[in-house]
Amino acid sequence: MPEFTKPYESRWQAFLLLLPTFAVLIAFLYYPGVETFRLSLQQTILLGTRKTFVGLDNYVSLFTSSAYHWSFAISVAFAAVVVIGTLAASLFVAYLLFQVDVGSSTYLIAAIWPYALPTAVAASVLLFLLHPSLGIITFVLESLTGTSLEWFTNGPQAFAIVALVAIWKQLGYNIIFMVAALNNIPETLTESAKLDGVGHLKMLYRVYVPLMSPTLVFLVVMNTIYAFFQTFPLVDLMTSGGPNEATNLLIFKLYRDAFEFSNLGLASAESVVLFAIVAILMYVQLRLSESYTTYA
Amino acid sequence: MSDIHIDGLTKQFDDVTAVDDISLDIDSGEFLVFVGPSGCGKSTTLRMIAGLESITSGELRIGERRVNELAPKERSIAMVFQNYALYPHMTGAENMKFGMKSVSDYTDDEIDERVREAAEILDIPELLERKPKELSGGERQRVAIGRAIVREPDVFLLDEPLSNLDAKLRVQMRAELLQLHREIDATTLYVTHDQTEAMTLGDRVAVLNDGQIEQVDPPQVLYDYPATRFVAEFIGSPAMNVVPIELHGDGDGVSARHEAFDLPLPDAGDLAGHSGGASLGVRPEDVSLARNVDGERWTFEAEVSVTEPLGESLLLHCLIGDDEIHVKAEARSEINAGDVIELGVDEERLHVFDESGDAIYHSSPRERTAEDVETRAEH
Amino acid sequence: MATSSTSESTLARLLPEDVDAEQAVIHGGLVLSIFLMGLPLLLALIMSTQNTTEVYQVTNVGIGSEGLSNYGTVLGEYNFGQYMINSVVMSIIIVVGKVTLSLFAALALVYYRFPYERAVFMFILLTLLLPVPVRIVPLFDLMARLGWGNTLMAITGPYIASATAVFLFRQHFMAIPASLVENAHLDGVGPLTFLWKVLIPMSKGMIAGVSVITFIYAWNQYLWPLIIMTDQSKQVVQVGLRFLQAASQSGLTRWGIIMAGAVIALLPPLAVLIVLHKPLLETLAIQQK
Numbered sequence: 019m020p021e022f023t024k025p026y027e028s029r030w031q032a033f034l035l036l037l038p039t040f041a042v043l044i045a046f047l048y049y050p051g052v053e054t055f056r057l058s059l060q061q062t063i064l065l066g067t068r069k070t071f072v073g074l075d076n077y078v079s080l081f082t083s084s085a086y087h088w089s090f091a092i093s094v095a096f097a098a099v100v101v102i103g104t105l106a107a108s109l110f111v112a113y114l115l116f117q118v119d120v121g122s123s124t125y126l127i128a129a130i131w132p133y134a135l136p137t138a139v140a141a142s143v144l145l146f147l148l149h150p151s152l153g154i155i156t157f158v159l160e161s162l163t164g165t166s167l168e169w170f171t172n173g174p175q176a177f178a179i180v181a182l183v184a185i186w187k188q189l190g191y192n193i194i195f196m197v198a199a200l201n202n203i204p205e206t207l208t209e210s211a212k213l214d215g216v217g218h219l220k221m222l223y224r225v226y227v228p229l230m231s232p233t234l235v236f237l238v239v240m241n242t243i244y245a246f247f248q249t250f251p252l253v254d255l256m257t258s259g260g261p262n263e264a265t266n267l268l269i270f271k272l273y274r275d276a277f278e279f280s281n282l283g284l285a286s287a288e289s290v291v292l293f294a295i296v297a298i299l300m301y302v303q304l305r306l307s308e309s310y311t312t313y314a
Numbered sequence: 315m316s317d318i319h320i321d322g323l324t325k326q327f328d329d330v331t332a333v334d335d336i337s338l339d340i341d342s343g344e345f346l347v348f349v350g351p352s353g354c355g356k357s358t359t360l361r362m363i364a365g366l367e368s369i370t371s372g373e374l375r376i377g378e379r380r381v382n383e384l385a386p387k388e389r390s391i392a393m394v395f396q397n398y399a400l401y402p403h404m405t406g407a408e409n410m411k412f413g414m415k416s417v418s419d420y421t422d423d424e425i426d427e428r429v430r431e432a433a434e435i436l437d438i439p440e441l442l443e444r445k446p447k448e449l450s451g452g453e454r455q456r457v458a459i460g461r462a463i464v465r466e467p468d469v470f471l472l473d474e475p476l477s478n479l480d481a482k483l484r485v486q487m488r489a490e491l492l493q494l495h496r497e498i499d500a501t502t503l504y505v506t507h508d509q510t511e512a513m514t515l516g517d518r519v520a521v522l523n524d525g526q527i528e529q530v531d532p533p534q535v536l537y538d539y540p541a542t543r544f545v546a547e548f549i550g551s552p553a554m555n556v557v558p559i560e561l562h563g564d565g566d567g568v569s570a571r572h573e574a575f576d577l578p579l580p581d582a583g584d585l586a587g588h589s590g591g592a593s594l595g596v597r598p599e600d601v602s603l604a605r606n607v608d609g610e611r612w613t614f615e616a617e618v619s620v621t622e623p624l625g626e627s628l629l630l631h632c633l634i635g636d637d638e639i640h641v642k643a644e645a646r647s648e649i650n651a652g653d654v655i656e657l658g659v660d661e662e663r664l665h666v667f668d669e670s671g672d673a674i675y676h677s678s679p680r681e682r683t684a685e686d687v688e689t690r691a692e693h
Numbered sequence: 694m695a696t697s698s699t700s701e702s703t704l705a706r707l708l709p710e711d712v713d714a715e716q717a718v719i720h721g722g723l724v725l726s727i728f729l730m731g732l733p734l735l736l737a738l739i740m741s742t743q744n745t746t747e748v749y750q751v752t753n754v755g756i757g758s759e760g761l762s763n764y765g766t767v768l769g770e771y772n773f774g775q776y777m778i779n780s781v782v783m784s785i786i787i788v789v790g791k792v793t794l795s796l797f798a799a800l801a802l803v804y805y806r807f808p809y810e811r812a813v814f815m816f817i818l819l820t821l822l823l824p825v826p827v828r829i830v831p832l833f834d835l836m837a838r839l840g841w842g843n844t845l846m847a848i849t850g851p852y853i854a855s856a857t858a859v860f861l862f863r864q865h866f867m868a869i870p871a872s873l874v875e876n877a878h879l880d881g882v883g884p885l886t887f888l889w890k891v892l893i894p895m896s897k898g899m900i901a902g903v904s905v906i907t908f909i910y911a912w913n914q915y916l917w918p919l920i921i922m923t924d925q926s927k928q929v930v931q932v933g934l935r936f937l938q939a940a941s942q943s944g945l946t947r948w949g950i951i952m953a954g955a956v957i958a959l960l961p962p963l964a965v966l967i968v969l970h971k972p973l974l975e976t977l978a979i980q981q982k
Contacts (some may be wrong), residue, residue: 035801139955142937250916
């Protein structure tokens with residue numbers, strides 16, 4: 019809270035200033051948010067014209083559906099791969115940026131640009147460059163490793179490719195935060211460790227990573243949310259959930275259940291599960307950031 | 315110009331009483347300084363007068379008007395803040411003008427004219443077109459003061475205005491503030507934690523502690539006749555020595571007994587009833603080496619533990635019994651730590667405080683200066 | 694404690710050749726990483742100049758015979774000109790709307806005294822728990838009932854209020870020195886004057902930062918426009934990339950055209966990022982808190 023006495027007292031004015039934000043949040047966020055719960059207890063028949071209350075039926079069919087189990091499992095695996103891959107690659111680049119003596123601001127822009135990369139653009143570009151028969155990168159990889167990339171038909175390969183594109187797009191965001199966190203570390207800590215002759219890798223794992231941990235936790239949460247919620251264009255443009263459901267992430271399954279199969283009740287139940295995932299992640303982030311502030 | 319009447323002013327923050335039932339009348343045109351340690355309530359008092367804090371209870375009048383419920387802009391006050399409070403994106407002139415439209419009915423031309431005049435008074439016309447980041451600390455504070463002058467308020471409120479300046483500039487600005495006060499002659503309330511600033515600036519100084527006023531008096535009276543032990547120790551540097559004593563009365567008079575001395579107190583008839591625990595106060599400059607004292611004055615022994623050359627004098631830390639006292643000796647005196655020296659005191663400058671900290675005795679009675687007080691206030 | 698051996702190795706570390714060698718490795722590592730991150734884009738640029746025959750020669754990575762004409766084709770024949778306009782209009786409405794609404798809300802939260810302030814702020818913050826996929830079915834229903842399908846309102850309305858922007862402006866306002874606020878309070882400066890003459894000029898960097906974040910976020914929207922905009926001519930450019938996948942010539946996908954479309958769809962946010970990276974970085978540094 020600010021340490022000054024608030025200068026304005028008119029409640030009427032405060033209400034007017036908050037009104038537009040509240041109107042939008044209530045109409046387009048809270049109302050549909052609450053409706054999701056209600057719809058998840060209904061079944062829609064005859065193309066949405068009639069709805070009947072079915073209690074927890076939608077949840078029951080969701081939790082007993084092996085397709086949903088599969089989608090859930092690969093979404094969790096996908097999030098894990100994306101989070102770990104993004105953090106590792108970003109940390110590598112961020113640490114180099116932190117260590118470099120000249121040109122760091124130029125390097126920084128050259129390293130964070132993927133923040134502006136639209137997911138659909140990333141998907142379109144790599145769909146072509148990694149195309150099993152036409153992709154130049156595929157060609158190089160195949161000649162180098164002697165294996166063949168058949169990710170249009172090979173599930174695990176498709177999963178890996180989509181994850182790779184997801185990581186690529188997310189690098190910029192992560193590098194921004196990691197460089198900021200590294201620059202926030204008091205220089206005296208770096209200097210005293212240097213005087214003791216601590217090597218670069220050891221510095222990273224023993225000094226910097228522990229000191230960056232609040233940022234790393236934040237990034238784990240944000241990257242997980244990203245992997246669950248913002249990867250729809252990747253699946254939609256690159257694999258359509260295939261091959262063999264190998265990339266049928268929850269977000270893609272939700273889209274299809276709702277807007278291709280018009281199973282609105284079931285889709286709403288899937289939305290509620292997604293809500294639970296965000297809620298847990300936000301709660302984790304809140305608790306951990308609180309515990310870090312008490313440390314500091 | 316207006317006088318200010320404060321009656322039972324109290325500020326309660328949740329369960330903390332920041333200002334506790336303060337009453338004070340400030341004359342029109344007076345320069346009054348609130349001084350005290352941090353958290354004593356001096357800033358809160360000023361902010362209640364400004365209207366930045368609501369008043370929990372009590373009454374505040376500026377001139378004849380009760381202003382408790384008035385918005386700040388209706389109180390005819392202007393305030394200068396410690397950190398200058400200049401808007402970084404506005405030039406000096408824009409800073410001085412900003413808000414003038416809402417606080418007054420002046421036309422643009424009149425406002426420009428006032429800004430020019432204020433800049434003349436403060437000798438800063440060349441700063442008007444510069445932004446705060448192009449100004450030094452002293453220049454910023456001048457613009458901030460100009461901002462207050464432009465408003466031609468009845469009352470100037472200054473909250474630690476010199477605290478962010480370096481020592482040399484502070485002394486210079488102090489003199490300028492005094493001169494400015496003489497020129498515009500407005501009622502001025504000034505808050506500071508620095509007792510030197512308080513002593514040099516105030517017509518009267520109000521010493522605050524724990525949300526209460528300990529004493530309000532002209533600076534010299536405050537120094538010579540501290541009403542409480544807190545004031546005695548807060549005003550003056552190095553601080554007054556205060557040592558525990560037993561008051562002991564017999565037929566010949568009253569004496570102050572300490573394990574290391576037994577000091578007869580002159581004209582202490584009033585203390586006859588007060589036998590028991592008390593403390594004796596004497597300023598470091600009122601203690602002197604016995605060899606410098608004429609005649610057969612009363613003396614006692616002390617052991618020097620530390621010597622601090624202050625340049626114009628030599629400050630001695632001396633042990634008498636278990637208590638430490640400070641003595642201002644002549645500069646270049648040949649005294650070293652470990653020496654045992656004979657000390658005498660100026661018997662005209664002794665103070666005794668009772669167990670609650672109230673002064674119960676000054677060896678030269680205060681009434682003598684009552685006329686001085688009158689003359690000062692009239693001035 | 695520093696023994697003679699550690700002080701020797703410290704000395705060795707500080708020798709200039711050593712530092713130079715170390716820096717050479719760091720520069721090398723950076724150039725390589727940045728090259729790898731940028732490589733797909735570089736290849737996309739090259740391929741966007743090739744005609745379909747050249748594209749199908751996998752190892753042909755030279756500048757193609759189409760030059761920039763694929764860009765003309767995608768903008769005209771494939772309607773990307775229209776999609777780009779739609780995306781620009783949508784993004785600008787969202788940026789301006791979100792910044793304006795959030796400034797108003799933050800003004801009320803920081804400078805007005807009213808009951809349940811904390812609850813009001815929490816009410817705004819809690820919307821972080823409601824990303825589009827959580828409310829997508831009812832939102833779609835609502836738009837249908839409002840008759841907003843295929844309108845700009847549908848793709849901008851739900852985005853013009855935001856917990857993040859309100860949070861950032863609130864943080865920034867609270868960091869403005871109290872005395873500057875009190876100065877205005879003493880003069881009785883009105884709230885809109887205060888917002889316009891003091892808060893906005895003092896928040897330029899933050900406003901720029903929030904605008905960049907919002908622009909990039911709005912430009913990236915894909916799922917919601919895909920669902921709610923059924924009229925192709927009103928679609929945004931990201932979904933336009935989806936339509937482009939059908940681009941084919943005598944049974945062969947026109948990848949040169951698709952790459953040109955991808956490059957076009959990337960340019961606006963990339964330009965915004967490069968021009969405004971400073972305020973963006975400063976703003977994101979606050980967001981984490």
